Amino acid sequence: MDRPVADVKMLARSGISDGVIISQIRNSRSVYRLSAADILDLKAGGVSEKVINYMINTTTTYRSTTPAPPPPSYERTAQFLLF
Numbered sequence: 001m002d003r004p005v006a007d008v009k010m011l012a013r014s015g016i017s018d019g020v021i022i023s024q025i026r027n028s029r030s031v032y033r034l035s036a037a038d039i040l041d042l043k044a045g046g047v048s049e050k051v052i053n054y055m056i057n058t059t060t061t062y063r064s065t066t067p068a069p070p071p072p073s074y075e076r077t078a079q080f081l082l083f
Contacts, residue, residue: 004030005038008055009045018050025051031058 011021032055034042042052 004028005032005034005042005055008047008051009042012045012047012051018048021047021051022054025054025058032056033059 008021008025011024032038034052034056039052039056042055043049
């Protein structure tokens with residue numbers, strides 16, 4: 001299990017609230033790709049289903065918030081070709 005997942009387990013075992021754990025995940029912008037075994041391990045480690053669900057959804061949360069690069073500027077390219 002990778003370090004960020006182990007950190008979530010450590011926070012849960014320490015009695016940190018779901019809200020604080022989710023804020024930490026959100027602020028770190030970590031993306032989790034959890035296998036079934038990872039989910040079972042997290043649950044056995046005391047991580048709530050709310051936090052596990054948030055972790056599962058980071059793959060779509062952070063991918064969709066990253067702005068796409070701007071399209072190439074054809075006017076700018078044409079301008080360089082004219083000189």
